[in-house]
Amino acid sequence: MAEDLTIVSGxxxxxxxxxxxxxxxxxxxxxxxxxxxxxxxxxxxxxxxxFWVGFYMVKPNKTKGVDExxxxxxxxxxxxxxxxxxxxxxxxxxAKEETIIVPDVEKFPGHxxxxxxxxxxxxxxxxxxxxxxxxxxxxxxxLDQFDDTDKVYLEAIVALIxx
Ligand code: SME
Numbered sequence: 001m002a003e004d005l006t007i008v009s010g011x012x013x014x015x016x017x018x019x020x021x022x023x024x025x026x027x028x029x030x031x032x033x034x035x036x037x038x039x040x041x042x043x044x045x046x047x048x049x050x051f052w053v054g055f056y057m058v059k060p061n062k063t064k065g066v067d068e069x070x071x072x073x074x075x076x077x078x079x080x081x082x083x084x085x086x087x088x089x090x091x092x093x094x095a096k097e098e099t100i101i102v103p104d105v106e107k108f109p110g111h112x113x114x115x116x117x118x119x120x121x122x123x124x125x126x127x128x129x130x131x132x133x134x135x136x137x138x139x140x141x142x143l144d145q146f147d148d149t150d151k152v153y154l155e156a157i158v159a160l161i162x163x
Contacts, residue, residue, distance in 0.1 A: 005046050016153035019047040024160055038073035045075035051118060051141040052076030056090050057134035079114040088112035090135050093123040097132050099151045103144040122146035124154045128163040
C-alpha cells in the first residue's frame with residue numbers, strides 16, 4: 001500500500017487522473033469499508049484542498065424506524081451528524097439517486113449549512129446492488145467550483161468502493 005500521496009498540479013482532469021489511480025492502489029486489496037472511505041476522503045482533500053470532503057452512509061434510525069444518512073469518514077470541520085432522506089443536498093441526492101451539483105448553496109432550497117463558509121457543493125451517491133448506500137459530499141468555500149468533470153471522476157472513484 002502506498003504511504004505517501006503524490007500531489008500534482010495542472011488541470012482538474014490531470015489531478016483526477018493522478019488521484020484516481022492512487023486511490024485505486026490505496027483501496028485495492030483492503031476489504032474494510034471504513035478504512036477505504038477514510039483514505040478516499042483524505043486523498044481527495046490532500047489533492048484538491050477542498051473545504052470539506054466526506055461520506056454520509058445510509059443507516060437505520062431505530063428510534064424513528066426510518067433510514068437516514070449518518071456522518072461517516074471525512075476531512076474538514078465538524079459537520080452535521082444526521083440527514084433525513086430528501087433533506088439538503090445530500091438527502092436530495094439520495095432520494096433522486098443522482099449526482100447533484102450546487103454552484104451556490106444559498107440558492108439551493110433546503111440546503112443544510114453545516115458551515116457558513118461552504119459556498120458550492122457536489123454530492124455523489126454510492127450504489128451497492130442498485131441501491132444508494134451513502135453519498136460522497138464535497139464542499140468548497142468558493143462559488144461554482146464543481147462541474148461535469150468532477151461528476152465524471154467522482155462517480156468513477158465511488159464506483160471503486162467495495163461494499
Ligand atoms: N450541505 C449538506 C450537508 C452536509 S455538510 O455540508 C458537510 C447538505 O445540504 O446536504
